[in-house]
Amino acid sequence: METPKSRPLYVQVRETLLRRLADGHWRAGSALPAEPAIAAELGVSQGTARRALDDLAKANLVVRRQGKGTFVAEHTRERALFHFFHLVGDGGKRALPGSRVLSVKAGPATREEARRLAIPAGAKAVRLHRLRTLDGRVAIVERIVLPGALYDGIERLDRASLPNELYKLYEQRYGVSVAHAAERLKAATAGPEDAAHLGLRSGSPVLEIDRTAYALDGRVCEWRVSRCDTSSHHYAAEVV
């Protein structure tokens, strides 16, 4: 590992490993080389390699297991539930929602879609419309837009075969790992269509969650707007 000064070694190691993760150098769920091997290959001490790996673990990009090794993080139900799904029952119960896809269509991105996905206007976008259920009742109406370039042919998949947890599909079938996301929340009013889906009166308040998701390499890999009935659920956030 070179030493261009002023940039800590462990940061350089972390970035090297991150680049390999983003390249698909290791498959999701597979083991990374052990600390001594990484340290030897990159010419740093084991402590420095460890620090880089710990940083990646803190960002949920790898999982470290004592006695076993370090593994590329996968999008498990667990991770979806505790990191990417923030609606919780008012009694405190957490559960992943069911999913029913209404439509999947490809088309040229509108100006707004292009802006949100950071792709050229008119480039191929895939739009997904689905309902999600909590405790057996429809609680979320979701509109998802994907950059077509990353998910070739996804619009031709059978609607029923699209899994509840899309992030697992992105990862396994398209090699796109969602690394992090930014959410913007607003109170909105249910229009007639959303209200009908949610079993609410038109004009009822709904929580709108607007999420931009980023892949390992920093590219936007999904834009999703979820409109939620929060009459018996809430969005939970921790503040430090």
Next chain:
Amino acid sequence: METPKSRPLYVQVRETLLRRLADGHWRAGSALPAEPAIAAELGVSQGTARRALDDLAKANLVVRRQGKGTFVAEHTRERALFHFFHLVGDGGKRALPGSRVLSVKAGPATREEARRLAIPAGAKAVRLHRLRTLDGRVAIVERIVLPGALYDGIERLDRASLPNELYKLYEQRYGVSVAHAAERLKAATAGPEDAAHLGLRSGSPVLEIDRTAYALDGRVCEWRVSRCDTSSHHYAAEVV
């Protein structure tokens, strides 16, 4: 430092330091002893002391500054803005809201208040009602309930002298440091009173943020419900 096995040393050191912080052993903003001093006092290596201090820094309880020392974290405008206030202008502009207190009253806690503050029903509670402005317009109606035991006489303070940033007041005048908080968000409907304050039509959707704040020792030190006009602002959250 004893070694009851199975509990890492750096965790014990971290807890010892946290206990001292909670005790008010060091004032907010003051410097902690340097690493070698802490290590010597507790009989651990400097590396172990460092790890404990890094953990506290990660939780925003202390601030480390190279060349200067480690300081007890203070509730600065900066911290309020980036850690405890999540409403952002839709254009991306962040700004702390202004504050106008409508009323401050003490009284016995209702059952609900007692539950939320984890105090006995009927114990003294202080209720604060205020409006907050963004870009010069009222955008938030806030109802705050405090456990009277922690803030002796706060209800007798001049309304106009209550600062915009209450957490600084809690810290400086009452020695109560807000360490972290849990927020629950819902979409709600503005009643006639809130709507009038916010300049909205009654029945308009508002974002309700229900926050429970915890002091360094883990006790609930505030319960706050903010109802926000999100027509030109949104609540921002990061997901990892």
Next chain:
DNA sequence: TAGTGGTCTAGACCACGCT
């Protein structure tokens, strides 16, 4: 028994802030 990550130590050197 061998290999993995987790903890802990001791010490060197660097970058920064002060005086």
Next chain:
DNA sequence: GCGTGGTCTAGACCACTAT
């Protein structure tokens, strides 16, 4: 120049997992 936290190393030992 001196004291602070930040980086980096080398090595010991522990706890866990597999075989």
